[in-house]
Amino acid sequence: MARYTDSVCKLCRRERQKLFLKGQKCYTEKCPVEVRSYPPGQHGQSRRAKVSEYGIQLREKQKIKRLYGLLETQFRNYFEKANKQKGRTGENLVKLIESRLDNVVFRLGFASSRKQARQLIRHRHVIVNSQLVDIPSYLLMPGDIIKIKDKSKQLDLVHNSLKRVKDHTYSWLSIDKASLSGTFIQLPDRADVPLNANEQLVVELYSK
Numbered sequence: 001m002a003r004y005t006d007s008v009c010k011l012c013r014r015e016r017q018k019l020f021l022k023g024q025k026c027y028t029e030k031c032p033v034e035v036r037s038y039p040p041g042q043h044g045q046s047r048r049a050k051v052s053e054y055g056i057q058l059r060e061k062q063k064i065k066r067l068y069g070l071l072e073t074q075f076r077n078y079f080e081k082a083n084k085q086k087g088r089t090g091e092n093l094v095k096l097i098e099s100r101l102d103n104v105v106f107r108l109g110f111a112s113s114r115k116q117a118r119q120l121i122r123h124r125h126v127i128v129n130s131q132l133v134d135i136p137s138y139l140l141m142p143g144d145i146i147k148i149k150d151k152s153k154q155l156d157l158v159h160n161s162l163k164r165v166k167d168h169t170y171s172w173l174s175i176d177k178a179s180l181s182g183t184f185i186q187l188p189d190r191a192d193v194p195l196n197a198n199e200q201l202v203v204e205l206y207s208k
Contacts, residue, residue, distance in 0.1 A: 057205035064197050068097050069114045074137070079206055090199035091190040098172075098188050101128065101146070102136035108175050108182040109165030110148060110158050125152040140184040148180040 051059075065075045082092035097103065102117040105126060111117035118136040120126055126133060127147045128140070140146070148158060162177055169175065172188040190199075 054205070054208075057201045060198050060201040061205055064097075064195070064199065064202065067195070067197070068100070068103060069118065070097070076206075079202070083206075090203045093202065094190055094193055094195060094199055095187045096139070098193055099140045099184070100136065101126070101133060101138040101140060104140055104146060104173065104182070104184055107170055107173055108146065109162045109177075110180065110182075112157070112161040112164065116157065116161075120148075120152075120155075120158075125149050125155065142184060142186045144184045146182050146184065153180050 061075070065072070070078070078096050079089070079093055082096055083089045085092045098107075102114050102121055105111055105117040105120060106114045110126075111120055121136045121138075122134055124132055124134050125148060127149050128138065129145055132149070148155075152158070158180065170188065171192050172184070172186050173182055174185055175182040
């Protein structure tokens with residue numbers, strides 16, 4: 001399977017904002033975005049011409065795709081599925097991606113990044129409704145219960161990540177830190193999702 005192997009910090013610099021792809025490093029002064037807010041490359045600091053409408057739409061798509069760690073084909077497939085559902089396509093797209101298992105494991109605080117969450121899942125440390133699930137793209141349904149496997153509850157990375165979470169919670173999730181479990185209560189409302197991007201521009205881009 002294809003995957004991005006270059007520095008993920010370059011992706012944050014390209015979008016000129018933190019995408020929280022590096023885990024704990026993103027919360028420290030060592031984050032490159034804090035030091036170099038301009039895009040990477042030899043022309044990163046140069047003044048460029050006004051960005052076109054297409055360029056703005058493309059940047060929003062790239063931002064969302066990179067934030068959730070998706071490949072182009074995966075992202076396009078989610079868009080096509082969202083477009084077939086009732087309601088606003090952009091909001092449906094965000095809800096679909098937010099219901100991915102790797103994203104929920106990250107939101108619950110069991111991992112410090114979505115990349116780390118995918119690693120936890122692929123290494124068979126996560127259980128959904130009493131069944132071991134090792135597919136990061138698994139889409140959760142309202143009422144699903146996510147747990148860290150009993151034999152994996154002593155993992156340092158899980159406990160270190162939970163220390164960072166503190167009291168930060170989401171209305172569509174509930175968490176029991178003592179048992180290292182959480183519940184996907186419902187699909188989130190767009191207004192409740194902390195996503196600094198305009199998904200409507202993605203709809204306009206794909207509608208061309």
